Amino acid sequence: MATIKEKKQINAFWGNVFSRFKAGKKIPNIEVLKLCPIFQHLSARELKKVAGLIYERKYHAGEYLFEMDQPGTAMFIIKSGLVKVVVPGHTSQEIELATIKPEDFLGELALLDDTPRSASAKATEKTEALAFFREDLNELVETHPAIGSKILKDLSIIIGQRLKAVNEQIYSKGD
Secondary structure: OOOHHHHHHHHHHHOOOOOOOOOOOOOOHHHHHHHOHHHOOOOHHHHHHHHOOOEEEEEOOOOEEEOOOOEOOEEEEEEEOOEEEEEEOOOOOEEEEEEEOOOOEEOHHHHOOOOEOOOEEEEOOOEEEEEEEHHHHHHHHHHOHHHHHHHHHHHHHHHHHHHHHHHHHHHHHOO
16 A cells, blocks of 8 residues: 555656646636646637537546556546546555546546556546547647647657656655
8 A cells, every 4th residue: 555655756647737726616628728738838729729629528436537458549637526547456456546636637648649548547526527539639730730739749748747757756766
């Protein structure tokens, strides 16, 4: 079982450290996108274009947004509710890697390819999420390359930051 300190470190890999609004506040989808780091450099007009590609999803407590080992197809921005990132344990109990709160995002690697998910994401309460699919990003890259390249650049920066955080955690355990 992970300690509280270990759980906080693990959550740093998944959490949106750039989140700027309060949980439970109802806001329009375009406002959610505007504050998500992957879309932070888009103009209002570009955000409107992306908002037209976003799909709203609703999940009940216990329902999976996606499951481990399934091909990734979309990233999710949590609009309301709570999601646990988990992996199956050796017993019937799952190992919790992170808690994703409103306005955080997860599954962003699915925007790059369809490799299997490394963990599952399960709603722990009624949850609303915004899904952005890889196919829509690929089409955006073809039809609006300036928008697509901004998104891909910010996605690369975020993945790099998370990789650095993982490296720091691994190296600090040796101390």
